[in-house]
Structure formats: C-alpha cells, structure tokens
Amino acid sequence: xxxxxxxxxxxxxxxxxxxxxxxxxxxxxxxxxxxxxxxxxxxxxxxxxxxxxxxxxxxxxxxxxxxxxxxxxxxxxxxxxxxxxxxxxxxxxxxxxxxxxxxxxxxxxxxxxxxxxxx
Amino acid sequence: xxxxxxxxxxxxxxxxxxxxxxxxxxxxxxxxxxxxxxxxxxxxxxxxxxxxxxxxxxxxxxxxxxxxxxxxxxxxxxxxxxxxxxxxxxxxxxxxxxxxxxxxxxxxxxxxxxxxxxx
DNA sequence: GCAATATTTCAATAACTTTTGAGATATTGG
DNA sequence: CCAATATCTCAAAAGTTATTGAAATATTGC
Numbered sequence: 001x002x003x004x005x006x007x008x009x010x011x012x013x014x015x016x017x018x019x020x021x022x023x024x025x026x027x028x029x030x031x032x033x034x035x036x037x038x039x040x041x042x043x044x045x046x047x048x049x050x051x052x053x054x055x056x057x058x059x060x061x062x063x064x065x066x067x068x069x070x071x072x073x074x075x076x077x078x079x080x081x082x083x084x085x086x087x088x089x090x091x092x093x094x095x096x097x098x099x100x101x102x103x104x105x106x107x108x109x110x111x112x113x114x115x116x117x118x119x
Numbered sequence: 120x121x122x123x124x125x126x127x128x129x130x131x132x133x134x135x136x137x138x139x140x141x142x143x144x145x146x147x148x149x150x151x152x153x154x155x156x157x158x159x160x161x162x163x164x165x166x167x168x169x170x171x172x173x174x175x176x177x178x179x180x181x182x183x184x185x186x187x188x189x190x191x192x193x194x195x196x197x198x199x200x201x202x203x204x205x206x207x208x209x210x211x212x213x214x215x216x217x218x219x220x221x222x223x224x225x226x227x228x229x230x231x232x233x234x235x236x237x238x
Numbered sequence: 239g240c241a242a243t244a245t246t247t248c249a250a251t252a253a254c255t256t257t258t259g260a261g262a263t264a265t266t267g268g
Numbered sequence: 269c270c271a272a273t274a275t276c277t278c279a280a281a282a283g284t285t286a287t288t289g290a291a292a293t294a295t296t297g298c
Contacts, residue, residue, distance in 0.1 A: 014132075
C-alpha cells in the first residue's frame with residue numbers, strides 16, 4: 001500500500017453511503033451481497049449505488065462477480081487490513097503510545113472471536 | 120468514534136497534503152511542528168496550509184497551541200488509534216481473517232519498538 | 239426471440255473542496 | 269510604539285464529487 005492507494009481508500013471511505021456499503025460487505029463475508037440488496041438496504045437509487053460501487057472497486061476495497069442476473073459485491077479484506085497497516089506504519093517511530101490502544105482494541109476484537117472459530 | 124467522526128477523519132486523510140501533514144506530525148511526536156515548518160516541508164502556501172490544518176483540527180486529528188509567534192501543531196494519537204479501532208470494529212463478526220493480517224502488522228510494528236523503549 | 243429483471247452508462251445539475259492572492263490579526267524585539 | 273514575523277481570514281476561481289432520471293446493456297425463463 002503506497003500513499004496514492006491509501007488516499008484512494010480514504011476517499012472511498014469518506015462518504016456515508018460507501019462506508020455503510022463497506023461495513024455491510026465486511027459483515028456479509030465472502031459470499032457478499034448483490035447490488036440490488038445493497039440498494040434496498042441503503043435506500044439509494046440503483047444508478048447512484050452503481051456509482052459508489054465503482055468508486056469502491058477502483059479504490060480496491062471491494063470486488064465484484066456476476067451470478068446470473070445479479071452482480072455480487074464483496075469486501076477486499078486484505079485492502080482493509082493493508083490500510084490499517086499503512087496508518088500504523090509510521091506510528092511507532094519512537095511513539096508506541098499511538099499503536100498501543102489500537103493494538104489493544106484489535107487484540108480484544110480478535111481474541112474474542114478466535115475461540116468461536118476454533119469451535 | 121461514531122460513523123460521522125469516522126467520515127470526517129477519512130475525509131481529512133483523503134488528501135495528499137493532509138495525509139503528509141498527519142504523518143509528519145506523528146513522526147514529530149508530542150512536541151509537534153510549527154505551521155511554518157510544515158509549510159516549508161510540504162511546499163505549500165501558508166494560507167493553503169492554514170486551510171488544511173483547520174480541516175485536520177475539525178476532524179480531531181490534530182491539535183494546536185500557540186508558542187510565541189508560532190502555532191505548534193501536533194497529532195491526536197488517540198483519534199488515529201480510534202479510527203483504526205472503528206475500522207476493525209466490524210471486521211470480526213465471524214470473519215477474523217480480516218483482522219489477523221492487520222493484527223500481525225501492528226504486532227510486528229509495536230513489539231520491535233518496545234525493546235527500544237525499555238532500553 | 240420476447241418480456242422481465244438486474245445493473246450500468248451517460249449527461250445535466252447541484253453541492254462541495256481546493257487553491258490563490260490580498261489583506262487582517264497577533265506576537266515579539268528593539 | 270514600530271517594524272518584522274507568523275499565521276489566519278476572506279472571496280473568487282477552478283476543480284472534483286454526488287445525485288438524478290432516462291436510456292442502454294446483459295441475463296434469464298418462457
């Protein structure tokens with residue numbers, strides 16, 4: 001992840017419809033959601049949704065595949081974790097107090113689910 | 120950190136000058152940098168810099184204090200780590216594969232410096 | 239092949255953001 | 269107090285992004 005990719009990703013996430021779309025897709029997991037389902041959930045017109053999905057796709061945050069008449073979108077998890085890594089990358093240059101709380105939040109979130117996965 | 124704050128923060132970071140300013144301030148640490156120093160480093164006019172610093176301040180990513188004739192800016196580390204926590208918040212809802220790589224990057228970055236700190 | 243469904247494209251417009259430069263304000267040293 | 273320094277404010281212009289609605293494209297079931 002370089003600066004330009006990070007800026008594209010931040011721009012993509014800096015819009016309410018798109019941030020909600022990304023969160024919905026992360027929640028939906030690898031199966032993703034059809035464009036129509038996202039439009040219905042977001043109360044947004046299909047052409048406007050299409051515009052936002054393209055922005056997200058260009059930013060590398062989501063991918064799409066066709067399934068019959070629908071286009072299914074899913075989150076690019078590596079892009080999201082790469083963005084976090086990019087933000088954190090500079091944080092520790094002598095100042096671990098930046099990432100300590102982030103690391104704690106992340107640790108709490110992941111360890112609580114790891115047990116679920118194992119089950 | 121709620122959705123609206125996250126959007127403000129993403130908007131603030133979605134601009135090359137501002138992203139560089141934030142990174143420079145994180146690197147500079149708690150002492151921060153004077154507006155003039157940032158302008159010189161970024162090759163940007165003082166009025167344009169002032170505009171961007173206000174955007175960052177409104178987004179809660181930086182704070183300012185006056186020191187004699189200069190205004191010193193510094194990064195709000197808690198806002199940055201809060202943003203990471205917000206991005207990660209939804210990630211684990213059954214999908215730890217999102218945060219595992221982010222957690223690894225974060226862990227690598229922090230553990231390598233912790234020893235430095237201890238010294 | 240035709241009608242129905244799902245999504246995208248396009249153009250117009252509205253809304254917002256960035257840059258510029260001129261001038262205003264605040265602080266200090268002499 | 270005055271001149272110098274540092275930063276901010278404001279308005280205009282340029283550039284970018286979001287929304288809308290109509291029309292185009294792709295896929296399927298009959």
